[in-house]
Amino acid sequence: MTNNPKKAAAFWIGLYLFFVLLPLVLSQLGPVPAPRGFVAEVGIALGFVGLSMMGAQFALTARFPSVAGSLGQDTMLQFHAQAGVIAFLFVLAHPILLIASDPGYLSFFDPRVNAPRAFALSTGMGALLLVVVLPLFRKRLGMAYEWWRFTHGLLAAFVVMVGTAHVVMVGREGGYTSVLWKQAIWVALGVLAIALLLRMRILTPWLTTKKPYRVAENREETDDTRTLVLEAVGHEGMAFKPGQHAWLTLGGTPWTLAQHPFSFSSSATDPKRPAFTIKALGDYTRSLDKVEPGATALLEGPYGAFHHENDPTPNLAFIVGGIGVTPAMSMLRTISARGETRGLVMLYANKTPDRIVFKDELEQMREELDLHLVHVLEDPGELADTTAITEQGLITPDVIEKHAPPADDKSWTYYICGPEPMMNAAEHALLDRGVDPGRIRSERFNIA
Ligand SMILES: Cc1cc2nc3c(=O)[nH]c(=O)nc-3n(C[C@H](O)[C@H](O)[C@H](O)COP(=O)(O)OP(=O)(O)OC[C@H]3O[C@@H](n4cnc5c(N)ncnc54)[C@H](O)[C@@H]3O)c2cc1C
Numbered sequence: 001m002t003n004n005p006k007k008a009a010a011f012w013i014g015l016y017l018f019f020v021l022l023p024l025v026l027s028q029l030g031p032v033p034a035p036r037g038f039v040a041e042v043g044i045a046l047g048f049v050g051l052s053m054m055g056a057q058f059a060l061t062a063r064f065p066s067v068a069g070s071l072g073q074d075t076m077l078q079f080h081a082q083a084g085v086i087a088f089l090f091v092l093a094h095p096i097l098l099i100a101s102d103p104g105y106l107s108f109f110d111p112r113v114n115a116p117r118a119f120a121l122s123t124g125m126g127a128l129l130l131v132v133v134l135p136l137f138r139k140r141l142g143m144a145y146e147w148w149r150f151t152h153g154l155l156a157a158f159v160v161m162v163g164t165a166h167v168v169m170v171g172r173e174g175g176y177t178s179v180l181w182k183q184a185i186w187v188a189l190g191v192l193a194i195a196l197l198l199r200m201r202i203l204t205p206w207l208t209t210k211k212p213y214r215v216a217e218n219r220e221e222t223d224d225t226r227t228l229v230l231e232a233v234g235h236e237g238m239a240f241k242p243g244q245h246a247w248l249t250l251g252g253t254p255w256t257l258a259q260h261p262f263s264f265s266s267s268a269t270d271p272k273r274p275a276f277t278i279k280a281l282g283d284y285t286r287s288l289d290k291v292e293p294g295a296t297a298l299l300e301g302p303y304g305a306f307h308h309e310n311d312p313t314p315n316l317a318f319i320v321g322g323i324g325v326t327p328a329m330s331m332l333r334t335i336s337a338r339g340e341t342r343g344l345v346m347l348y349a350n351k352t353p354d355r356i357v358f359k360d361e362l363e364q365m366r367e368e369l370d371l372h373l374v375h376v377l378e379d380p381g382e383l384a385d386t387t388a389i390t391e392q393g394l395i396t397p398d399v400i401e402k403h404a405p406p407a408d409d410k411s412w413t414y415y416i417c418g419p420e421p422m423m424n425a426a427e428h429a430l431l432d433r434g435v436d437p438g439r440i441r442s443e444r445f446n447i448a
Pocket of ligand 1: 443
């Protein structure tokens with residue numbers, strides 16, 4: 001796979017469109033039923049494309065390292081969420097347009113005509129509605145992320161199974177899939193979608209047990225942030241690129257819903273001793289202070305395109321906020337461990353000085369590396385033991401203008417990670433300054 005992000009994106013988008021539009025091509029091959037009028041034909045086409053988009057949703061969340069590595073897992077998941085809504089609208093339009101063209105199609109939902117079919121189609125549509133609507137209301141309903149993710153996969157698998165069965169059954173009644181080979185392709189694509197789900201939920205977690213880790217250290221960084229240092233048990237660890245992340249499971253069993261993504265905060269030069277620095281934000285992350293050294297940990301990964309390994313530019317400018325400092329810290333520690341000489345700028349936003357994670361180590365790195373460090377603090381209060389520059393307030397275009405490298409200096413790539421509003425502000429400010437979008441990388445921790 002190419003290292004050029006634009007070419008990689010074009011390749012994967014092309015592959016996605018190929019699979020999504022494949023049913024339309026298939027429908028025109030072999031015997032074709034008599035036309036049923038424009039509205040009905042559009043309804044059928046939308047049904048085909050909507051269903052294949054639903055199937056492709058499983059590939060988007062399958063965490064294939066080559067895809068997630070070139071596009072970024074957060075980008076994939078954002079696309080997954082948006083494509084899900086479009087697929088839903090297409091599938092919904094399918095019965096609506098067919099019934100509008102001929103009310104006789106209502107019989108598909110009539111249990112007196114065919115009870116199993118009416119039940120399957122009604123529950124399939126209901127499940128589809130839940131798949132799309134639950135993510136929007138999950139937080140308001142107080143549903144834990146882990147349970148939502150589990151239910152989401154099950155419901156989506158059910159929708160794809162009902163949809164595939166519907167395509168095959170309608171084909172047997174003289175539709176676009178009347179021949180066996182077309183039915184076989186649809187069944188194969190449906191099975192592939194379910195296989196991708198099983199691979200991610202069963203096979204991949206099981207494989208993580210082959211390379212276990214032990215918690216070597218669980219140390220407090222700030223009031224609400226801890227670092228878990230792991231130690232590979234009987235293997236060479238996980239080779240990762242600084243800035244990437246892995247999914248962490250604590251305890252010996254991979255069969256738990258509690259699997260969470262965290263960026264490596266340690267140097268990539270020591271894959272046998274990876275570390276994760278974690279802010280207590282919810283039930284799971286708040287419970288990490290109880291993890292005892294010696295506990296078993298499992299890691300799935302590495303994933304992510306937020307790293308500098310393929311960048312042609314030598315210099316790195318970080319614009320980070322809060323716990324978004326972790327991938328940047330991994331990059332700095334790796335650069336330091338490798339003895340690399342690079343231009344480095346870090347604008348690091350926090351509310352107050354006591355929230356600054358890695359404050360002392362960053363201070364030390366200013367001595368060792370060519371690091372221009374700026375603490376951007378909403379309430380600077382007493383920022384002791386540092387000679388780093390301090391700005392009061394938020395990361396604004398003015399702060400970026402003052403401390404970031406010149407916009408036209410193409411030797412710099414920007415790495416942005418932090419709270420959503422900070423990331424949006426930083427991205428806009430850089431683009432407004434005329435920084436080429438190809439030199440801006442972002443990692444969003446909030447994926448759902
Ligand atoms: C690529 C990436 C890298 C990350 N790196 C770090 C890091 O280095 N340090 C750090 O402190 N945090 C990191 N996070 C965020 C971290 O994953 C969440 O804060 C954590 O999972 C919250 O779990 P919780 O149950 O304590 O909180 P909750 O209150 O249950 O969840 C808060 C939010 O975190 C997300 N989340 C919760 N559970 C999961 C899950 N199982 N999988 C995915 N997302 C989930 C959801 O968006 C949820 O709304 C990263 C996230 C991503 C996507």
